[in-house]
Amino acid sequence: MTTSSEKTDLLAAFAEQRALLLITVRGLTDAQAGRRTTVSELTLGGIVKHLATGEEMWTRIMSERDGELPDGMLDTAQYRMAEGDTLPALLERYASAARATEEAVAALPDLDVGVPLPKTPWSPPEPEFRSARRILLHLIRETAQHAGHADLVREALDGANTTAQR
DSSP, rough: OOOOOOOHHHHHHHHHHHHHHHHTTTOOOOOHHHHHHHHSOOOHHHHHHHHOOOOOOOOHHHOOOSSSTTTTTOGGGGSSTTTTTTTHHHHHHHHHOOOOHHHHHHHSOTTTTTEEOOOOOSSSSSOEEEEEEHHHHHHHHHHHHHHHHHHHHHHHHHHHOOOOOO
16 A cells, blocks of 8 residues: 655645636636626636735745745735736636645655744734644635635526536
8 A cells, every 4th residue: 555645645635626626717708707796806717816826925935934925915906807817827827826836845844844924914923933734734725715615606607616517
């Protein structure tokens, strides 16, 4: 029996969550990806953009371990498709972020590496640290949560979802 490492298992779980999210944007136009379908401000393109941004930011935090807040991390524009954003470009950005995360995790000596969290307006005065494992688990949870949101947004758009494609 072959056993896999914790890194391998967590990255596989992460890839599964990403794949579920991507089902919700299959076959969409840019206009559909940018359309609000619920009282929420969320759109499918905005969700992809937010997850790409979040993954880029947290991968940088985990890799650099300098405690610096990445530029744009708190920018609310990451939740919306901007003029000129296209779904294919957002999907390529998301795929690139996924590759960078996988490479960064593979480069870590282990998932117990301590990572200083960046200072935010709501941070306590003393520095906080998380393990790389906990950051990776946060990204998996965030992706799963937003995949659920995306399912609802898509279903309201045209009745499709991750189990019933149109």
